[in-house]
Amino acid sequence: MVRGSRLRQIGWAICIGIVFGGFMLLTFRVNAVKSEVVRAERVIVDLEREKLALETEFETRANQQQLADWNAIEFGYLPPRADQFMEAERELASFSAPRAPGSPEPIRFAREMEASDYPALVSPLAGPDEAADDDDGSDAEPAQQDAHLALASLD
Numbered sequence: 001m002v003r004g005s006r007l008r009q010i011g012w013a014i015c016i017g018i019v020f021g022g023f024m025l026l027t028f029r030v031n032a033v034k035s036e037v038v039r040a041e042r043v044i045v046d047l048e049r050e051k052l053a054l055e056t057e058f059e060t061r062a063n064q065q066q067l068a069d070w071n072a073i074e075f076g077y078l079p080p081r082a083d084q085f086m087e088a089e090r091e092l093a094s095f096s097a098p099r100a101p102g103s104p105e106p107i108r109f110a111r112e113m114e115a116s117d118y119p120a121l122v123s124p125l126a127g128p129d130e131a132a133d134d135d136d137g138s139d140a141e142p143a144q145q146d147a148h149l150a151l152a153s154l155d
Contacts, residue, residue: 071077086092
């Protein structure tokens, strides 16, 4: 009786091992198929992007041909020649008319400021007279005490 029970345990262990091995093979196969699906989806997305780019290029080139036909037939426009290009801004400005009375002021561009362009720095606590005294090298301690007293009175 013990012999049959031992044989049955070995049989169950072999069956469980076979089922586990089959489960592992099936898991690997499912993961391989998932990887192939993800790779195929990436290829599809890349192909859709390429298709969109080609469609855009095709439409652009078709519009260019249509514009060229309109320019040649209806409007009579010609491409610019080399002698029509300006060398500098002054050459372009030479074509301008003088300003009419009442016209707005021209647009001014920013420039780098020099040290003399900045306003004189004045202490908001000391005022302009005491700030001039500080530049002479006199003792600044009374002005600081006044500032501390002014701040203390705000509290």
